[in-house]
Amino acid sequence: MGTKLRHVCCTMMVIVILAASTNSAVANTEDTPNVHSEAAVLMSAKSGEVLFDKEANQKMYPASITKIVTGILAIEQGNLKDKVTISENAVDVIGTSVYLLENEEMKLEQLVQGLLINSGNDAGTAIAEHMAGSEEAFAEQMNTFVEEQVGVSNTHFTNPHGLYDDDHYTTAADMAKITKYAMKNSTFREIVATEELEWIGEGWETTLYNHHQLVRDHEEVTGVKNGFVSQSGFTLVTTYETDNDEYIAVTLNAPTTNDSYHDTKRLLEYGVDTYDTKTVEKGKQFEDGYGNEYILEHTTSITYEKDADLQFDIRNGSLIIEDDDQVIRTEPLKQIEEEVEEEVEEEVEEEEKVEVHQEENPTFIDRLLQFLNLK
Structure with a gap:
């Protein structure tokens, strides 16, 4: 479970408040973490349930965690083998860079690596121009993508890299959902988990080191991205793998970079110490008290407090999951x-x-x- 990230588990009153309609499993306890970031979310990647919420739906400036969307969009809708010709506009973009040169040719895959591992703003602009012709047109693709493919509605982008714009915003809740979606893609997962990468370009030959400090320091951390501009403060999105789940921690507008990492560690410790996740696979058979047999039509995961006593029952052709006589999940079944x-x-x-x-x-x-x- 990653001893570097864990504290001694405190004794907690176990009161499960788990509602399928809201996908929320926030524990009713005074021991929830105190975070300094203005907004934060801890989510289960398997169940989608929110385990911690601080101003989760407040619109915030994302900075470079914007590149999560740019990266997954390029991977899913582009051809990573394409050769991209770098424009003057891409070379001149301000901020973090992988030092591209005008008219240099580079594979789209390498640009995505430079974008996500080294946070190259120039790589982001090059990707946008290759995919859509301009940053503005690509931003529209980003907005359509997160709305229609991911299903979020409180996010709007104006560029591919996260440089400040008053109309470029997201929420902690939306970024958790976007990250949950992106981490299902094996290529994206591989790139954001890369600790270091040999970089060979016409203008720069070096070793890139992942800008996300926890990716380099903890084996259980599987990604994904950090960010900063003065208007956004320090932003950080992190995924952490456990035996039965993967937690997604999002922190927005932390006062310092240390605060963003400390907040993230507190959230992950809280998730590891407090919750567990059980997954019931599609096709699992159940039998009610009358001998009728059923199968589960869809795989379902439920995140619950560790001391909860889950009970499974069949009523009216549905799988009822309860804790202490409180229904926390209902799943439809099909009679065999x-x-x-x-x-x-x-x-x-x-x-x-x-x-x-x-x-x-x-x-x-x-x-x-x-x-x-x-x-």
């Missing part, structure tokens, strides 16, 4: 007998269709017998 009957009915219908088809289409022998009046 009904499934078999439907398959049999489909087979009978197919046989009837074949018989009708055969009657409507007599063979040559049938036609010959009819002609000879023998049939």
Whole structure:
């Protein structure tokens, strides 16, 4: 579980407040972490449940964590083998750089690496121009992507790198959902977990070291991105793998970089010490008190406080998950007998269709017998 990130677990009153409709599993306890960042979220990547929430829906400036969206969009909608020609506009962009040169050619994949590992603003502009022709057009693609593919509505981008713009904003809750989506992509996961990378470009040959300090220091940390501009303060998005889950911690507008990392550690310690996640796989069979058998149609995960006593029951054809007689999750089931009957009915219908088809289409022998009046 990563002893470097854990404190001695405190004795906690176990009161599970878990509502599927709101995807929230925030513990009702005075031992929740005290964070200095203006906004923060801790989320379970498997269940999507929010375990800690501080001003989670407040609109904030994201800075370079914007590049999470630029990176996953380039990976999913671009061709990483494409050669990108670097423009003067990309070379001249201010801020963190991978020192691209005008008219240099570089694979899109390497630009995404430079974007996510070394936070290259020039790489972000080059990606945007290659994908959409301009930063402005690419920003529209980003907005459509997070709204339609990820399903967030309190985020708006005006550029691919996160340099300040009054109309460039997100929320801690939205960034957690965006990160949950992005981390499902194996290429994205591999890049943001890279501790160091040999970089060879026309203007720069060096070793890139991941700007996210915890990625370099802790094996359990699997990504993803840090950021800073003066208007946003220090921003940080982190994923941390446990035995049964992966936690997503987002902190926005921390006063210092140390505060952002300390807040993140507190959130992760809280998640590891307080919660566990159980996943019930699709196809799992259940039987009710009357001998009726059911199967779960969709894999479901539930995050709960460690001392909770989960109970599983079948009522009215649904899987009911309870703790101390409090329903915390309801999942639809499909009765196995009904499934078999439907398959049999489909087979009978197919046989009837074949018989009708055969009657409507007599063979040559049938036609010959009819002609000879023998049939």
